[in-house]
Amino acid sequence: MKARLPQGYGGGAGNLNNLMKQAQKAQEDMAAKQAELEATEYIATSGGGMVEATVTGKHQVTKLSIKPEIVDPDDIEMLEDLIAAAINEAMHNADKASEEEMAKISSSLNLPNIPGMGGMF
Numbered sequence: 001m002k003a004r005l006p007q008g009y010g011g012g013a014g015n016l017n018n019l020m021k022q023a024q025k026a027q028e029d030m031a032a033k034q035a036e037l038e039a040t041e042y043i044a045t046s047g048g049g050m051v052e053a054t055v056t057g058k059h060q061v062t063k064l065s066i067k068p069e070i071v072d073p074d075d076i077e078m079l080e081d082l083i084a085a086a087i088n089e090a091m092h093n094a095d096k097a098s099e100e101e102m103a104k105i106s107s108s109l110n111l112p113n114i115p116g117m118g119g120m121f
Helices: 012-041 077-105
Strands: 041-048 051-056 061-066
Touching: 012 051, 012 077, 041 077, 061 077
Parallel strands: none
Antiparallel strands: 041 051, 051 061
């Protein structure tokens, strides 16, 4: 008795070859996009723009700007909180951009949803 795959699945070496080419292209696209994202700078502010942090996609802080009027020697804790908030938001922006771009590339693979594989394929 021969096992039959649902329509659209199988097709022999030609389909496998095509799938491998798609995967290789996606891998190349992802590597290029990752390099681009790592070089991109992401900026965020806190305290109504009083503190501004710039980070790269590699999570390196490249610039930190603090407006002089926010500096209160009697309340250093508030300034520390504003700095942390700006840096964390900039890092979040970098991560979100990376996730969105990688999702675009991986969705271009058009892999079939094979029942029982949990959406892996």
